[in-house]
Amino acid sequence: MLLYIANVLTADELDRLHSQLNSDDFIDGKATAGWHARLVKRNTQLRSDAPILPKVQSVIEQALKQNPLFQMAALPKTLSPILFSRYETGMSYGSHVDNAFMGDATRMRSDLSLTLFLSEPTAYAGGELVIESTQGEQSFKLDAGSMVLYPSSTLHRVEPVVEGVRMAAVAWVQSLVKEVTEREILFDLETARQAIFAKHGKTAEFDLLSKTYANLLRKWGDL
Numbered sequence: 373m374l375l376y377i378a379n380v381l382t383a384d385e386l387d388r389l390h391s392q393l394n395s396d397d398f399i400d401g402k403a404t405a406g407w408h409a410r411l412v413k414r415n416t417q418l419r420s421d422a423p424i425l426p427k428v429q430s431v432i433e434q435a436l437k438q439n440p441l442f443q444m445a446a447l448p449k450t451l452s453p454i455l456f457s458r459y460e461t462g463m464s465y466g467s468h469v470d471n472a473f474m475g476d477a478t479r480m481r482s483d484l485s486l487t488l489f490l491s492e493p494t495a496y497a498g499g500e501l502v503i504e505s506t507q508g509e510q511s512f513k514l515d516a517g518s519m520v521l522y523p524s525s526t527l528h529r530v531e532p533v534v535e536g537v538r539m540a541a542v543a544w545v546q547s548l549v550k551e552v553t554e555r556e557i558l559f560d561l562e563t564a565r566q567a568i569f570a571k572h573g574k575t576a577e578f579d580l581l582s583k584t585y586a587n588l589l590r591k592w593g594d595l
C-alpha cells in the first residue's frame with residue numbers, strides 16, 4: 373500500500389526547518405547506504421554530528437506522532453532516526469532497495485519507508501521519487517510538508533535534479549504488523565470503523581467492528 377499524506381508539516385514548521393538546515397552541514401550521502409545502493413547514491417545528507425540535528429529531527433518526529441493517518445497506516449513500533457537529504461543540481465539516487473535491517477546498537481527491520489518533501493515542487497526541476505511495483509511505476513513530487521509512505525520492499529529511485537535544490541526528510545518504520553496485506557486490512561477496517569462512528573456513534577455495529585479490529589491486531593501484531 374502506497375499512501376500519500378498531505379500537510380504533515382505546517383508552513384511555520386517548514387520555515388523553521390529551512391532556516392535551520394544550513395547547506396554547510398550536509399555531507400556526501402554514501403555513508404548511510406548499503407554497499408550496492410552506494411553505487412547509485414549521489415546526494416548529500418545532514419551530517420550525524422550537526423548540532424542542529426536533534427532539533428530538526430524532533431520537529432518531524434512530533435509531526436509524525438501527531439498525524440492520525442500515518443499512525444493508522446504504519447502502526448509504528450520503531451521509527452528510525454530521521455535523515456535529511458539535499459539534492460543539488462545534477463544529483464540523483466538510482467534504483468535501489470532499502471536495507472532490510474538498520475541500526476547498530478538497536479536493530480530494526482524496515483517495513484515502511486517514508487519521504488517527506490521539504491522543498492516546494494517549483495523550487496527544483498526533476499527530482500521525482502519513483503516507486504517501482506509490479507503494477508508499474510508511480511512518480512511523486514509533492515508539495516512541501518507532504519509525504520509518501522510506501523513498503524520498504526520496493527525498488528525506488530530519485531530522478532536527477534536538473535535545476536534548483538530538492539530537500540527531503542526520509543525515515544523508516546518497523547511496524548507492529550509485519551505483513552503489508554494484514555496492515556492494509558487493518559487500515560481499511562479502521563477507516564470504516566471511524567466513518568461509522570462519525571455517522572451513527574457507538575452502535576452495536578461499531579462495537580463489533582471495534583472488537584474485530586482489536587482481535588486482528590492481537591492476532592497479527594507483535595510488540
Ligand code: NI
Pocket residue numbers: 468469470528
Ligand atoms: Ni531508498
